[in-house]
Amino acid sequence: MRIDKIELVWFRGAAEKAALKANSRSVVVYGDTASGKSSFVDAVEYIISNGKIEHLRHEYSDTYLRSCIRNTKSSEDSISIACMHFENGNYVKVEVPKTGKIRFESNPADLIDAIQKWDVKRHILRQDEIANFIQETKSQKYSALSPLLGLQVYEDVAENIIKIKTNVVQESGYEDLKGQFKVIEAEINQFFTSIHEPDVKEAIQERARKYVQFSESETVESISKKAISELDKISKSIEPEIKRYLTLENIHKAKIQEKIRAMISSDEALARIGEEYVDSKIVILENTNKILESLPVLATNVECPACGREILGTEFKDHVTHELDALREARKVREQAIKNRRELAIALSNINVQIKSEKAVADWLTLPEKVGVKELVDKLENVIVEDSAARWSSDSVESLKAVISPLLLIIEKELEVKPPTTDEILADYTFFRTALKIPEIKKLNDKITKIEALISALQKIHDKIRERISKMTVQVLTEISDEIRRIWVKIHPGQPIDDIRLVPSPEKDKAIDICLRFYGTNQSSPRLTLSEGYRNSLGLSIFLALANQGETKEQPIFLDDIVSSLDREHRGMIIDVLREELSGRQVFLFTHDREWFDELRNRLEPEHWIFYTLQKWFSPETGIQLIPSHYTFEETETLLPAHVKPSGNAVRAIMDTELPRAAEKLNLFMPYKQGIRNDHRTCIDFLEVFISEGKRKFKIRKNSNWQVYQEAIEAWQKAKELVIAWANRASHTGSLSVSEARKLISVCRDALSYFECPDCKKKIWALSHSDYVRCECGRVRWKITE
Amino acid sequence: MSEESTFDLEKIVRESTKKLKKISGSARTYLVSIANKELQRRLTTTEAFQIAQELLKKMGVESQCE
Secondary structure: OOEEEEEEEOEOOOOOOEEEEOOOOEEEEEEOOOOOHHHHHHHHHHHHOOOOOHHHOOOOOOHHHHHHHEOOOOOOOOEEEEEEEEOOOOEEEEEEEOOOOOEEEEEOOOHHHHHOOOOHHHOEEEHHHOOHHHHOOHHHHHHHHOOHHHHHHHHHHHHHHHHHHHHHHHHHOHHHHHHHHHHHHHHHHHHOOOOOHHHHHHHHHHHHOOOOOOOOOOOHHHHHHHHHHHHHHHHHHHHHHHHHHHHHHHHHHOOHHHHHHHHHHHHHHHHHHOOOOHHHHHHHHHHHHHHHHHOOOOOOOEEOOOOOOEEOHHHHHHHHHHHHHHHHHHHHHHHHHHHHHHHHHHHHHHHHHHHHHOHHHHHHHOOHHHHHHHHHHHHHHHOOOOOOOOOOOHHHHHHHHHHHHHHHHHHHHHHHOOOOOHHHHHHHHHHHHHHHHHHHHHHHHHHHHHHHHHHHHHHHHHHHHHHHHHHHHHHHHHHHHHHHHHHHHHHOOOOOEEEEEEEEOOOOOOOEEEEEEEOOEEEOOHHHHOOHHHHHHHHHHHHHHHHOOHHHHHOOEEEEOOOOOOOHHHHHHHHHHHHHHOOOOOEEEEEOOHHHHHHHHHHOOOOOEEEEEEOOOOOOOOOOOEEEOOOOHHHHHHOOOOOHHHHHHHHHHHHHHHHHHHHHHOOOOOOOOOHHHHHOOOHHHHHHHHHHHHHHHEEEEEOOEEEEOHHHHHHHHHHHHHHHHHHHHHHHOOOOOHHHHHHHHHHHHHHHHOOEOOOOOOEOOOEEOOOEEEOOOOOEEEEOOO | OOHHHOOOHHHHHHHHOHHHHHHOHHHHHHHHHHHOOHHHOOOOHHHHHHHHHHHHHHHOOOOOOO
8 A cells, every 4th residue: 555645735834735746656855844844744643543643642632633733824714634645546534624523534435444543653653752662661562562463352352251251250159159158168067077978978867866767768858857857846845854854853863762761870879879858968967067167076975967876076077077978979869860850851842842843743744654653752742741850750761661762763764764955956956957058068069160160261261362362472572573683783783782572571461571682681671771872773673673564564654753863874774774674665754864865865766765855944824845856857857947946956956966976986085074064065065076086086088098087077167166156046046047047957967977988878887996997888987096 | 474373262262161061061162152253352341241141041050140
């Protein structure tokens, strides 16, 4: 796709009309600063970017940058237009009226969409954006490169998969299910070491046997449900059973038989020592003892007030003490006997009260099989102890024994079957309820497993896509890196910065680093070591390498003042790149560097390139003025008589182009000029050198003799005079007449004709010898050594 | 570009979902069937949601958010 011309009407610096005609060739436009070069680049960017120009973005906030697109002197009703015409007659155009809708159109209609898909960063490179790629973040670099060779579609796929995965996680309630699973798992782990079916079944069967019967083939769920049902019943009936058990246990704990035995024993002891008047005797003897303490040893016999025996006076005191001890012991035995009787009476009373007051026992006693027990209980109830301290008759004791012994035997038997406790019931109930959750956790586990399988599959797809993207990225980056290095070496041959590579960043996904080797040391970023000039030429290398990838290499590129930070040598190298790397591309090159422009004109093939010069921009009304910079003398003549001034300029341009080229071929050294003048040499400077050097070096053979080629010297002298007088006048004041212009053309054409042999018509540098060059036939030659 | 760099998404989906095949052949078949169409254009949030719903349905897992 090649551009035929770019037309601007009241667009940026252009006035009524400015047309940059490329005729499908590449174009070099030279112009001083602010002569309107960038207006063409802006127009192209405006169309590609659908009404946006990056370098104006921050200055003008209005949509479509209307206020800066229109020429400031354009009339109210004029429409600013930028149009790109293509070689096949197609075009894309934008019309920007003062107010109202901005209109993009194209022929064919879908061409505008195709053009607006161009990546502006891969088509336009401006001086102040040349190192942008290097300055961008790693992620921005990746974004800039991802459209290359269709990586974007796979980025989209990877993103889609992640979106689907996120939805699967959310919609399935995956996290909640996992939470539920953990809770149930913790419950199950309290009772079961595993949820392995046989282990679970064994544990459930073992515990269920206490409550229900079941067959071996019954499922865990069935057994658990049965057990739970039974436990429900048990929990309802358990209270009276436990109460009955506790009552019987209390009766048993009362140890009635031991108490009976204790009472009998103490009563027998009491019977042995006799118990009459013990208390009175003790009182008398204690009083006697007190009296004896105040008396001397008695001389006469004394009758004991307690036992009534006569005692020697000397022994009476000891007798009283002894008797008192015996009585006290008797009293102790009696008290123990009474205590035992009372304890038995209380125990019997308690038993009767408990039996009577506990409904569970009462109900139990009403059971038909408990008639015998009931009779015993009734008998026990009839054992009435009116005086708990009174001694039981032996008949009463025997009657009690006859009731208590069988009753206790029955109670002991009842107590052998201990009723389940509430805690146990509760624990078993929880156990079986938990067992029922095993199928639930299995279902939950199954669900989670399915979701995880899906999530895992989606993640795997994503990872594989990323892996492929990564491989493709490496492949693409390798290809681009090769291209960058190739271009870099052309601009900077033999310099100590090499192995430039674009590589995926090891630090994060979707990021790209630029690595290089600086004096043999690997560097992870060009910003670490490269000067601004190097960064710019690296930026240019990267731009050209990227521009040469994919579909872009069929499309035009626009380079606006890209060599500003490069020295003369490297600018020359850029021309090599243009010739060798971009020979098949349509390039629009804009420069304000006159010397480089001359070099471009000398070195780029005229059949592929057109050269324009922008005249100085005077005002918005005059706008951009372009003139071709590569006329032939024939073309120059056709400008007359209508365009005298342009014809004068064109002659001057021809001389400015051809003389440096000839000087280079003839190895002619130009004297050094100071400062900027060195870069602004004109054809006059060259003519002066040709004249002075030609007198010594330019020879023609006449009659077998080599003579100075005097006709040539004179022709150059004449040309020099007229260029100074008239060509300068044409460009500075525009006052050249038609006849003067015709004569100027004739003289300059004549001057340049001496670079060809009058006989063989070949260039005088057609053949090279050690110290001279010559035409093919050898009629003329130029000494190239001093 | 070399053959190595060509992108066969259907193949990737097939390779990545071998395990899924054992659990839900229909979910896998569905994923494979959309590999060369739906998945290769940028999905909207709603479209991604619908595909996720369909996958869960085919897995026999009902949505918790319905």
